[in-house]
Amino acid sequence: MKQYVMGLDNGGTSTKAALFDLKGNQISVFSASTPIETPKSGYTERDMDLLWENNLLCMKKTVEIANINPGDIIGVSVCGHGKGLYAWGMDDRPAYKGIVSTDTRAWEYTEKWYNNGVFEQVYERICQQLMPCQQAALLAWLKDHNRDVYDNIRWVFSVKDYIRFRLTGEAYCEATDISGSGLLNVRDRVFDRELLECYGIVEVYDKLAPLKYSYDLCGKLTDEVAVKTGLLEGTPVAGGMFDIDACAIAMDITKPEQLCTIAGTWSINEFIAEEPVLYGPVAMNSLFAMPGYYLLEECSATSAGNLEWCMENLIDFNGMQKGESRYDFLSRQVESVLPEECDVYFLPFLYSSNAHPLGKGSLVGLTTYHKNAHIIRAIYEGVVYSHKTHIDKLLKVRDKPDVVRMAGGVVNSPVWVQMFADILGLPIETIKAKELGALGCAMAATVAAGRFADYVEAARHMVHVEKKVMPDMEKHEIYFKKYKKYTAVKEALDIAWPLFTV
Structure with a gap:
């Protein structure tokens, strides 16, 4: 049965x-x-x-x-x-x-x-x-x-x-x-x-x-x-559990050396540890779904949710080909511009900021030269740079992982997943299941029902890696220079945001 x-x-x-x-x-x-x-x-x-x-x-x-x-x-x-x-x-x-x-x-x-x-x-x-x-x-x-x-x-x-x-x-x-x-x-x-x-x-x-x-x-x-x-x-x-724990369980994040990122409305970046990290760069420690472990989390509402607003209000879809989906169109536009050819920067702060608390979504560096494709690439890059901001904080209190496991809507875009690998300079693994939150809490049900002894055993049976994406280290060097510019733009605008409340 x-x-x-x-x-x-x-x-x-x-x-x-x-x-x-x-x-x-x-x-x-x-x-x-x-x-x-x-x-x-x-x-x-x-x-x-x-x-x-x-x-x-x-x-x-x-x-x-x-x-x-x-x-x-x-x-x-x-x-x-x-x-x-x-x-x-x-x-x-x-x-x-x-x-x-x-x-x-x-x-x-x-x-x-x-x-x-x-x-x-x-x-x-x-x-x-x-x-x-x-x-x-x-x-x-x-x-x-x-x-x-x-x-x-x-x-x-x-x-x-x-x-x-x-x-x-x-x-x-x-x-x-x-x-x-x-x-x-x-x-x-x-x-x-x-x-x-x-x-x-x-x-x-x-x-x-x-x-x-x-x-x-x-x-x-x-x-x-x-x-x-x-x-x-x-x-x-x-x-059951907090959805970011559920996604971690569904990606078999059951050991402290692992690290995962979830790119949806929120930028969620996390790993587990036996002790909380206090008075350091990591903002959030909570109890993990596995007793005895803490979940160390860096997060903000600065991820792929920004793209949805941009699709409705900013991006021009007039160039779509017959039978092409909007997401395929976006990927094609991103690929049409090399990273070194796009010096436009997007701060993905439409919903909140992970820099100045009053920070707003922004496109910086536009000229008459830039086209629709440059704007789309800037949006994609800005989301990844925001994740990198959080991941860099996590890496100040732990060793660099061998691979980053990834979930969220971004995994449906191979171009975006490759960009994550290139910008982070780390391999990215995606999981076969599409509804990772539901899978993680379903795994809790298997343990509660006595079918598996714990999450480690449940993961052996229920978690399967779909794809491993390797970084292009030549592009990583290009993106590293661009990330420094993104950071400089973000920091320079800090003095302006309080003026928006006057």
Whole structure:
């Protein structure tokens, strides 16, 4: 009898359900989008009930497409975007809209905590920088701006903990997500009342559900869920994980010497270690999906998501050939210009900056000579340079890896993957599975169900390298010189960005 596991991946805009066999083959997938609402500048929210209905829809459709016996599904797990806040109320309803990780409404709270000494008080316990999109800042904002909502909160959830709660009726905080919230004492792996007192939100202590790990059994599908999805009541549900952990697990990042990069909306660059790195260049330490390890992360919303906006608002597609996709057209344009022929630089800061906090997306160096192809190449290069900025920080605290494993939308562009290899000067490996987040949390389901002993064993069966791309070291030298110019442009503009707020 063939067995299957299901992974649910709840990103910032879309939900995907994917079904895998125990060899890691993707059997079926279905996705649905939950619209982002922006009622004010800096706010990014979505309807929690609609998000839940979309998860049920994706589960149902994925099973229907696979045309398998639901009894052969041995487990389900969930991953999702980190940060943000999905609060459940005392009235057994969502306490507020779901707040997404791109929300910046609480920026004044993190700024205040940096200026008044709170950050210094909490840093050695939380092991990470403070961010406006973390639960700590968002809860402090709610306490001051919407006290009725704050007082009504029963459980403080990340997105995937919320979805798992509705699948099972059991409330837990899973370690990978809650350790990036600012609410957990990451050093000691416990909730800490004194930590919450530093933020002025000590009431939250009783709203934090018991701590679980990614492959812990965290309940079973309820009868209501079974009726709406076609899965069986009682199907085991694993704890799941932060989506960047899920992608790392799906790339078999199970040893400290490995390093991976995820190029999607966010530039995620990470490795695992047995101890956190404090007072160094690395901004974020959180608990990894494998107990006993920390995830060391350098990230910002400066990756391939910039291309989507540029495609809609900046790039000219008039030269597309018959039958050519937009992405094939972009690749052809990039290849039509050699790197040394393009002295235009793009700062991929349309959503946020990994330099000056007020930095904006920019094209620098344009003249009447430059054409559409130069702009497209500059966008592609700028995204990779932004990743390199983060990876260089990681390499200050560890040895250079033999290879970088890569995930995200960029892997669908061979030209872009080659550019990553050339600019980093390192081989790039991509993985066969397309829905890596869903695969990673599905691997958690196999461990929770007792099919594999741990992630190392699961990876031996379910993770398969599709391609290894070697760097062109002659181009690496050209790109290295260009990266120095990119950095100079980025730093020179630092003095200008504060003027944009006047």
